[in-house]
Amino acid sequence: MDRKIKRPTKRDLEELEKLKLQLVELRKGNNGVRVENKQKEIDKLKFRANIFNDNEKVEYIRELMENAFHAKSDIVQDRNVAGLQYKYILEYDKENPEANYRYAFIKYQKKCWIEAINYFQKAREIHRRGVLNFPLTEDQYIKSKLFIGYCAAQLAKEAIKEAATLEEGILSMEVKGISIEDLLDNLKDAISRTSISIITKDSQTGISQEEYEEIIFSLENHQLLLSFIGDTPFIKKGYSEKIELGGKLSNTLKRLLLNSRNDLPLTLQELNEWVEGEEGEDNLKWDNYRSRVRLLNEALVKIGYNENQIYAIRGKQRYAIKHHDFIIALGEEHHI
Structure with a gap:
């Protein structure tokens, strides 16, 4: 995290108390959407004013x-929005290797x-320097040097x-070895x-990219592909149409798939949807998670799976997915 400690101002604390009071009033009306939006407003203020504790800040980031890619639209990925999101993150968490890498990649794409x-x-x-939160993968660390060389x-x-446009004689340049064009290639x-x-x-x-296209073409009937490549994420099984x-x-x-590698369910808290509130608020959040699972199960049925591939753990606010031979495809700019 950023080593420079910023302390919240009196105005920040007053604004936080004001938002908390508004949240309490909204909860009385049991309006889930407005409650969730107000909670996000509080989280944003706590992040900006450095009121979060370390764990809260890491989870929020x-x-x-x-x-990042769905901040504007939940359907289509937007690199402009993602760029603004990563820039916002880096304003308050400069010591974030992964955010720096992904923001750099977006700048690379824009030349x-x-x-x-x-x-x-x-x-x-x-x-x-050994930052614990959001370190680069070994592959990212190696490729970052290639990207620097290419740029x-x-x-x-x-x-x-x-230089070639300058008047002859002003600049004399002799180039030996590999050409710039060959180096770029x-x-x-x-x-x-x-x-x-x-x-x-x-x-x-x-x-x-060619190997990725080969995976899509030769995907076997027992394999589940979840792809974030392109403008819209999709799932595909074998020769089924993508959804x-x-x-x-x-x-x-x-x-859910990543947790299944370790035989773990996905809790409500891990989805960052948990809200400790008055009676009924937790149920609303659980309903939100349950609604997502219902839609995911419907999508999985459409590509050829049996019903209820994702199932609830009895007595717990968590879901697990049945074991699958899965493939997740991510671009350079996507958070794993």
């Missing part, structure tokens, strides 16, 4: 990163080479192109070989 280099370098530097080569290419090829992260019940690895999922549904299914 994790939720922001999880939903903002200098900014991309800066944020990739920050991600590497913070990671090397630097693009800057060099632009500089050479600009080599770096691009190295990056593209692992541009997509594949997570299964046993492993995690990087593959190319698109919204951001909340796809992220919920992702967490």
Whole structure:
């Protein structure tokens, strides 16, 4: 987390108390949507004013990163919104290697080479210091150097192109060895070989776009694919037609599948939907989770699974998913 400690102002604390009173009044009316929105407003203030304790802050940041691409629309992923979300996170949590990496990748996609280099370098530097929260994966750490090299080569290419327009004799340049174009091609090829992260019940690895397309083409009938590649997440089983999922549904299914690797259910608290409130508030949140599961089970039936692949743990506010041979596909910019 950011080492510079910011203390909440008197105005922050007064605003927090005001929002809490509004939340109490809303709960009396049992309006779930307005209660949830007000709670998010409180969380945002607590994050900005550094009123969260360390655990609350980590969980809040994790939720922001999880939903970065669906902050504007729950259906279509939006890189502009994601960029703003990561920028917002980094304003209050500069010591976040993963957020720096993913923000750098968005800058790389937009061909903002200098900014991309800066944020990739920050991600590497913070990671090397051994930050516990949101560290880079080994693959990300290696690839960040390739991205830096590619961005630097693009800057060099632009500089050479600009130099070529100068009056003859002003600049004399002799280039030996590999050309900039060849260097860019080599770096691009190295990056593209692992541009997509594949997570299964046993492993995690990087593959190319071509290998990803081969997975889709050759998906076996017992395999479940949850893909975040493209504008809209989707699920697919074998040769079935793909079914698109919204951001909340796809992220919920992702967490269920990841937990299933360790034979663990997914609790309501893990979904960051838990609200300790008056009687009825917890039930509303549980209903929210239950509604997601119902929609996910319906989607799984549409691609060929039997009913109730996701089931409740009796007496507990948690769900588990039956064991599947699954594949989760994520882009560079997605939080795992």
